[in-house]
Amino acid sequence: MSSPATPTHGQATDVRIAEVVAACKRYGGSSIIALAGVPGTGKSHIGRIAAQRVAGDPLRVREVQFHQSTTYEEFVEGLRIDASGAIVQEPGLFLEWNDLALDNPELKWVLLIEELSRANVSAVLGELMTFVEDRNRPFTATYSRRPIRVAPNLVLLATYNPSDRSALDIDNALLRRLRVINFPADSGQLADMLAAQLPANVMTRLSGLFSSIEQQHPDDFQDLMPFGHGIFAEVRQESPDLHELWRERIRHMLRRPLVQPHPFTDAIEAAYPWRDPEYAEP
Incomplete structure (x- = not known):
């Protein structure tokens, strides 16, 4: 019996999945594979699919999702207090999964860490900072x-947002253990998501939004764009979806009370034609 075909997620998306799978297979035995991108660039979606394929x-x-209070x-x-009141040692999530992998060496196991940089990573990983790359040495x-x-x-597969302030605290010791795959906003993945729902002229204008911002801010686009193509994932029709998306999400990312507007605000406002609820294509 032939094996079932690998499901396709669209041409551009499949390329990114294959890239992550290849990195995991080639470097996953000595590095943390890190997918870096602003919110909505598909890194979590692709990371989950790639993890299952690996x-x-x-x-x-x-x-597991890291946050500010995640600890070693x-x-x-x-140490935990058991039902009798005694203090007992208890393995954390990593050791539980690592023990399963050690007990089943013929199989691949994946630990997907979302929002890697939100925690104090050096403190949370502890000894793993050294031994994740030299796996013949016990600690x-x-x-x-x-x-x-x-x-x-x-x-170990991870995601993080390089524009988070917490990402600035990633030290050189951790960076040496990372294999970073960048995830910018991608018009190809945008088409994979929406081409079946939206007419070609709308897709052209949506793709033009990202290309326009990148042309105006080529050096900062990848790290500072406030959202990626994934923000349009729930769009099913031009109106009212794209108008409501502006009103309920995008404009709040650009202009917040008592905070300086995002540096791309003017460019995004000029390139997004669905800000006006009465908009109609000329």
């Missing part, structure tokens, strides 16, 4: 004192 089974993919004790291992766990080796068949 693992070969969604049950061997685990997701949660992620690697810590001694802080609380259990047991020797631990990072499984060579465990892939």
